[in-house]
Amino acid sequence: MSWQDTLKKWTSFATLDEKLLDQLKKVADNEKELEDSFYKNLSFGTGGMRGILGPGTNRMNIYTVRKAVEGLSIYIEENVAHAKERGVAIAYDSRYMSKEFAVEAAKVFGAHGIRSYVFESLRPTPLLSFAVRYLHAATGIMITASHNPPEYNGFKVYNEDGGQVPLKEAAAIIDRVNQIDNELEIVVKEQIELENSGLLEWIGEKVDRAYLHALKTIQKQDNNDNDLTIVFTPLHGTAHDLVMQGLEQVGFDKVHVVREQAKPDPEFSTVSSPNPEEHQAFEMAIDLGREVNADILIGTDPDADRLGIAVKNDNGDYQVLTGNQLGTLLLDYTLSCLDEQERKNGQLIKTIVTTEMGRAVASYYGVHTIDTLTGFKFIGEKIKQFETSDERFLFGYEESYGYLIGSFVRDKDAVQAAIAACEMANSWKKQGKTLLQALNTLYAKHGYYLEGMKSLTLKGKDGAEQIEKIMENIRENPFTTLGGLRVQAVEDYQSSLRKRLVEDLTEDILLPKENVMKFILEDEAWVCFRPSGTEPKIKSYFGVKTTSAEASERLLRTIQKEVEQRINQIVNENMLI
Template identity: 75%
Template sequence: MFNWNRNHGKIMLLLIYKISYEGGGNNMSWQDTFKKWTSFAGLDEDLLNQLNERAKNEKDLEDSFYKDLEFGTGGMRGMLGPGTNRLNIYTIRKAVEGLANYISKHVDNSYDKGVVIAYDSRYMSQTFAVEAARVLGAHGIKAYVFESIRPTPLLSFAVRHLKTAAGIMITASHNPPEYNGFKIYNEDGGQVPLREAAAIIEEVNKIEDELNVSVKSQDEIEREGLLEWVGGENVDQAYLQQLKTIRKQDKDNTVKIVFTPLHGTSYDLIMRGLAQSGFENIYVVEEQANLDPEFSTVSSPNPEEHQAFEMAIKKGLEKDADILIGSDPDGDRLGVAVKNKEGSYQVLTGNQLGSLLLDYTLSQQAPSALENGQVIKTIVTTEMGRAIASHYGVNTMDTLTGFKFIGEKIKEFESNEKHFLFGYEESYGYLIGDFVRDKDAVQAALAACEAANYWKAQGKSLLEALDTLYEQHGYYLEGMESLTLKGKDGAEQIETIMADIRKQPFEQLGELDVIAVEDYHSSERILAKENKQEAIDLPKENVMKFLLENDAWVCFRPSGTEPKIKSYFGVKTKSATDSKLLLEKIQTEVEKRMNNIINA
């Protein structure tokens, strides 16, 4: 039967294409892709309706079709909607098709091992999980799909526990509600490292038509045993048993805790993890415990941003809580706020919390456990961690930004005498037990509450414990500025900024001389005074870092998953006041330079 509404929408879109295409733009490729979609007979009804709604906005259409979504440091992430540059059932299918082709070639017994799939509370998450299973089913690869939402670290654990060939996590972490994402994990349970990612991307790029990827129906793969719904209790309980291994203290837990999962996935595991460790005084922000893909109680569901703690702070004041903990929607990042001497709550930075957790973790280890132990951090994470680890006689290793690189190092330790003790990054990601190979808010929540309880027993808050670390190691202070530049024009501006910084590198910042320039794209370190070059033994990435006098540094990095360029800063002086003044001075100079580049 002729569907008037559906076909009327298609006719309108094709007329718009004809006007736009024949009107004579310089770059016609996005129009060709747009026409392919609007001409596709089986196009999903919802996506067709969305295209019809957006038809009058040519710039939005161009941004939706001018390129394919790309894999970055955390996988594929983008705005929901129709188009090759949006996340939808077709771009998901294309990505899974590439993964299926990759594991069929490179993972032994991949058909028998299968792929485990988890998802968060965002729009379309469960739908995308089922679409992934349908593509895998067309290849004869079994999919294990969780019946309900699960946090990212549990997916990492499930890959190892179920011994699958790979894992898929449907999440956009802490991005706004209009986003979702797709993360791939290898059979070690870590995010795929660069070499594997490159091979998967190569397989994805071989797929010329995302609209015609073969799928089987859900009924068919269930009937053929190619889709198994995972109830989760078996996996959950196995994870909770492993969580017991990171406990450092069995003392009475008198600390009062306020917890918010920010409408995300971690509520159940964090509550059960704390309960099995003897924590009883836990107060939940109930308004943020319900699943809400709009994240309606916060402007951003990101524990890195202080506004996310507003309701937790209110609850903390009511209950006289010692510590407030908040996890992001997919449960891999944790933020913490602590009561100060004035009786209000101060949100710790990711670097501050990481330093406290690191010091606590190492201080509770037997000397023999520290031998050949390794701390792993990223190149944009505080240098205070290196000082703390050195104090305990432990080596610190640097990786590129992204927890995939930390997971990759942990895997390497299995074949040498080194062993993992602690891993973290400045963006609120922490790992203590290597039974997970990604950052883990559940582990971090347990460790943070245990550390707070430990220091409370000694008459100190976590803030006072942090002051002790500053007195011991120096006043380290860090900052980060994120510049969002959306769309095609924004991507070009980001490229311009990085090219300009490479062409005319800083020689001085904050009246401190640059002593070395590290270009991770060319894997070269240039020592300024010696005029000498050294090789950087890390994978290539579009990152520039400037090492300054007095242990200060600045780093520039385009995000791999968001339309942003990030500037990271680190300083060290003898006092909080001096560090704040120096940090502000350096940040101001960098901001002026970037504005000049954009406005040139």
């Protein structure tokens, strides 16, 4: 069916949602917008389903949500034991339509006789992961678009272990979804009917209390005697209550919240992007930090699975740490608090685009490192595997500000990370050091690792094609040198092959197939290219290691510039075709 036929199907549907119909009427003369809205179906990617809000099969709306949940319902009925009795956990964040989508999901599940446990108000993503395990649910849904712009929403699907569905499960769910012919005619039950029959149960405080109790298990030291001053911003999202309660229960009481960013706001009106990866998100926290002379600033993204922090540098100014830097500090602190027996058979799990400094720190403590593909669901998958082996999960992280300490959650958890970061800052403060000084201590011990990431957004159908062309070009014409360093190995995760150029050897990559290319250079440098599975982006990741901060910065800039020039050349050539 052409996009025009699909559009006609929607506009002629007698009971089409009035708001969506009005939106279609407003863009009736914008053929490019209509094509982009209907030329394909919004599908699951590396983080679930995510898209721009609005009418169309390529947009987030009640009908695309219903279709996805219908497919998920069929999948769990076929593959998860006692799915109807165990039910589904559903949570949502502060975005437009989040609660509405949560209820729509429950209405589809209810039509299948599957009970839904829906939080009565917004909650963080890690709490949804915890709730799936705590309630022994068959699956879970988190309605969120994480830190994307306000016009986006989406949802992440979780399996019965509380982790995001891995590739095999996701493929099976997608297959069920794709078998559904008409998203407009999916059967749903009304909310009041579900509530009266017990197929929709509103939950909240009981799960919160259980999570906070579990949170105590990651505490490493007694923090009651502390002089740490903290500034916290939830960036208009879901983290406020649990972070504040978590800090209080482990002994931190000098916590100042950025008032303007404390309340949920789907517009994220005080920031250009509600992403702790972006330094502008900390501007208000920095102002408050200066006012109260804070030791640490902590910020969570809207669904509270990512944490960013800022600490004072030698000039007294606040410096935002990268995800790699904070992750490495948390890793070192966590392992330093364990004795040799507790570290026995211990495992660090990180992604292929996360700093290699983590491997060096883990090795120092006698802990093994496991690499996974990008996406925390792969880390959650590994933790599950440890349940049937003698391996022990000690820490997991990725460069994009995601961390996990306690495995009672199977996704990245900014609440855990916030508590641990403050405890770590307090410990270093007692030793007379800021976290930045602590980081420099680690650099002196392990080497000056430095990483970077460049993201190119190319929206619409044309943008998706451009991203495919970039990956094709890099795959067919691989780099041989970058920054004056020779390429020693090329890893193609789509073919699952690693070519070691120096030894002239080819090896299998024992990870799932994914459209990713990684180049291993001399002197422990590397570059990796990865299209996003949920956004119209291609990301380029970089890592270097030298003997000084200045040398690492110079080398990183050089490599980034060469890669940027190559990508721009590819884009420009394809625009002329």
